[in-house]
Amino acid sequence: MTVTVPAGFTAAGIAAGLKSSGAPDLALIVNTGPRDAAAAVFTSNRAQANPIIWSRQAIADGRARAIVLNSGGANCFTGHEGFQTTHATAEAVAAALDLGAGEVLVCSTGLIGEQLDRPKLLAGVEAASAALSADGGADAARAIMTTDSVPKVAEHRDAAGWAIGGIAKGAGMLAPGLATMLVVVTTDADLDAATLDRALRAATRVTFDRLDSDGCMSTNDQVTLMASGASGIVPDEAAFTAALTAVCQSLAEQLQHDAEGASHDIRIRVANAATEDDAVEVGRSVARNNLFKAAVFGNDPNWGRVLAAIGTTRADFDPYAVDVAMNGVRVCAAGGPDRPRDEVDMTPRTLVVDIDLKAGAHRAEILTNDLTHDYVHENSAYSS
Amino acid sequence: MTVTVPAGFTAAGIAAGLKSSGAPDLALIVNTGPRDAAAAVFTSNRAQANPIIWSRQAIADGRARAIVLNSGGANCFTGHEGFQTTHATAEAVAAALDLGAGEVLVCSTGLIGEQLDRPKLLAGVEAASAALSADGGADAARAIMTTDSVPKVAEHRDAAGWAIGGIAKGAGMLAPGLATMLVVVTTDADLDAATLDRALRAATRVTFDRLDSDGCMSTNDQVTLMASGASGIVPDEAAFTAALTAVCQSLAEQLQHDAEGASHDIRIRVANAATEDDAVEVGRSVARNNLFKAAVFGNDPNWGRVLAAIGTTRADFDPYAVDVAMNGVRVCAAGGPDRPRDEVDMTPRTLVVDIDLKAGAHRAEILTNDLTHDYVHENSAYSS
Structure with missing residues (x-):
């Protein structure tokens, strides 16, 4: 299901206790390879959350092995302590999975201006790492929800033997600059980071960038695309971009349909x-x-x-x-x-x-x- | 009261039947001189109502003898027939008061995209012309209201012997480009059109232009300043501008306080x-x-x-x-x-x-x- 439709990915979604409701609030998605190419687009809001600052750096080399996403708090405008929390989260994922912290992307969503509970978050990373499975995509989709009423998922299974899977969350502050909301899209196509970057920018420009529910641009938006290469197939770039665009359009329309309070x-x-x-x-x-x-x-x-x-x-x-x-x-x-x-x-x-x-x-x-x-x-x- | 506080002005506000409620909906304000200098700022919305198109032309020479304002319809996006209604309104005022139509400014407010009832409007002009009085300012303030719950009025009586009076309407679509809502300000100071224009632009820039209730710019906004010179006094321009700014700020704050549905x-x-x-x-x-x-x-x-x-x-x-x-x-x-x-x-x-x-x-x-x-x-x- 979802981000685990493509070969070469495991995922988990668990309750770390960040949400007072006890609902799932921590998702972990891991690219098991053989490739680890990745691309991302970020909010163009100048007020950027700590995980955005971290992830921009981590993906600068076009590589990522894992992405960890929490709901229950945006970790934005939380100062040096907040950035240390993001850094510690990446380090915890890296330690659990035997990676470098620079191979781990971080996303957060929820209320701005409040510190995350770091001990709960780090314990949650442990639990999510232990729960990783090739069937974990649906759990991950649920764990990133905030005011969403339903998880948003999309997939494309190409006749040529490769696939794309995606999850998204977001129900308010939907007004993109470069991107919007939290989205993770995976593929087992064998594509390099430059190709992924071109395809992702082409797809988001006509999908997430044209969803504008309430005119309010988020501080935490991130759309991430990760490629495992596990299919062993190198698709035509135009065909891949078209399929990616369709997956992103489906997710964008699901976000629109679940926008906070909307009746049309x-x-x-x-x-x-x-x-x-x-x-x-x-x-x-x-x-x-x-x-x-x-x-x-x-x-x-x-x-x-x-x-x-x-x-x-x-x-x-x-x-x-x-x-x-x-x-x-x-x-x-x-x-x-x-x-x-x-x-x-x-x-x-x-x-x-x-x-x-x-x-x-x-x-x-x-x-x-x-x-x-x-x-x-x-x-x-x-x-x- | 209000626009009839300064010497040299008469006003009236009557019910022409444009509003289905039967409430007053037509205001007429006349400058009885001896001077007829005037200045105005208009909405910067590119979609401009017929009365805006008319009034821009009419005031281009820096002179105006009368201004007629109707609620009950914006006369915007009403095509050639709508413009003819505006023109006929100005002609009717001119005929009643022995003026040229080019000396008459027109403002309209209400729903966009529907024709005004021209016979009712022209009969209303007759009635308003007959009702003109030096005490008519308060009636004029009430006749321009739409969803306003209270009339907005302000005045300044200068120790030097001149005065300013103003009325305003507006409770939604408050987001100015050059101006906002319908405002008429009168003075009996003896000032020429160029001085009035400088003073009005200086005043609106820091008052109406900084009121932004709902981000929605109107198609009909007009702020008009008319000077009768009836006091015979030529005030210092800085002192006049300061007093005008205070009157405009008071009207802007009254508009804010009465904004549709607001609780803060x-x-x-x-x-x-x-x-x-x-x-x-x-x-x-x-x-x-x-x-x-x-x-x-x-x-x-x-x-x-x-x-x-x-x-x-x-x-x-x-x-x-x-x-x-x-x-x-x-x-x-x-x-x-x-x-x-x-x-x-x-x-x-x-x-x-x-x-x-x-x-x-x-x-x-x-x-x-x-x-x-x-x-x-x-x-x-x-x-x-």
Whole structure:
């Protein structure tokens, strides 16, 4: 299952006691080789958590043997003591598995600004190391959950004999810079670090980077790709990148579907933009407009708020040329009213918003959610 | 009262029937002279309502005799028919008052994308013209309200013999580019249009431009300053600008206090920034962070979300040098935990957030609100 679908990986997920609920909170994923190539993308937030600072260094050589992920605390803004906790975690994994600490990546997720319980964490590493198995992927997927209601998993089994497996967590603070949330993707394809890096950046650019649930960029985001080479197969790079992109898109859509408090998954498709960057900027501007998001929660296809949002961008278009359709009904044509808004069926979970900029030939799609009472409730109560 | 405090102005506020509630929805303010100098700042949203397009042209010569404002509809994205409605409104005011239409400014506020009822509007102009009086300022303040719960008014009576009066409306979409919401400020000082323009830009830059309730920029924002010269006094420009700034700040704080659904007024003070622009960018980033705003609603002094928000800016600072205090309690020192968060009393309506960037000597203050159940409710139900 999941990250243990590809050959050459073991995993575990256990309860280390970091979460007061007693739920699983520590995942360990190990690449048993023969290769240990790896690549990662990190949050572009300048406020970076201790595990991000550690993992950036550890993966600089394009190699990683293991990744340890804890929920129950972000270990961000926890000062020197917090960094020592991250370092000690990597050292503990290394000692248990006979690796160097520099071969171990670390991820953390949870509340910012509080110290992790180091003794519990290190004891948890011991337990997870003892629990590693080739069937442990599902346990790992559960152990990284925070406010997620379900684990997020995806896989690709290629007819050529190689596979990709992935897990993800994240339900809030979904607004990427380079990456978002915690994601681990494994493969038994035999690829070097440079190829993995190219494939991962190509895949995240059009998947996780275009998921923007609440406009709030995390301090702890990391997407990691590890290759064991255990299939002995070197796939075509384009075919691998396409499969990786599909796995990442599936995980991104699962994250969107489980976003905190959301009652709608909103798919904003921007067409006929002058550039792809313009299309992304326009889509993101709508995705971050609280008035539009609240209207969707109220099943109101309020296209005026869509136009007001895109009017704040620098994209190339004429506001009085734009068409907007919702779930297939064109409610705005050339910047004015078209079909009556009550023709739009807003009851499905998914709302598709089509924005035709009439300014070029480029397109992009942004995934977001509505702004709901439950979002406000969950995020006002998170740290209590 | 209000815009009729200065000599040389009459005003009226009447019910034209644009609002289904029957509440007052049409305001008319007339400068009876002897001077007719005027200045205005407009929304920087590229999607501009028909009255904005009209008023920009009408005030280009630095002169205005009258301003007519309607609630009950924004007249935005209403196409050629909508622009004709704005034009007809100005013509009707001109005909009633024996002016040229180019001497009449128009403002509209309400739902985007629906036509105003032109016959009702023009009949309302007749009624308002007949109702003009030197005591009509308070009626005008009430007639421009939409979701506002109270009218917003401010005045300054200078010992030197001149005065300033102002009215404002706005409770949502409070996020300025050049200006925000609908504001009319009058004075009987004898000042030319160029001086009024300088004073108005200086005042709005540090008042309305720093109010950011929900990050959503309107299509209809306009702040207009009209001078009758009726006092016969030419005040010192610095003294006038200071008084105008105080009037604008009072109106901005009244708008903040009445923001839709808000339960906290948040005053974000950014100190020791490398530049004033940096201080504004940092403050605005926090003001637009939904996670922080939801935490404040829950009386949670979640400083981690403050640091995560400012980490997304390009401002010059070291995240691990920053201090954050809330209502006087320093909860974060040098990017790490300081005083326990339960020492912060979050129960008052006002929350003061002090952010010390330790990067320079500049400062700025941004006003915002929390993200509440009532905000979501009011904005999901607005158009229904």
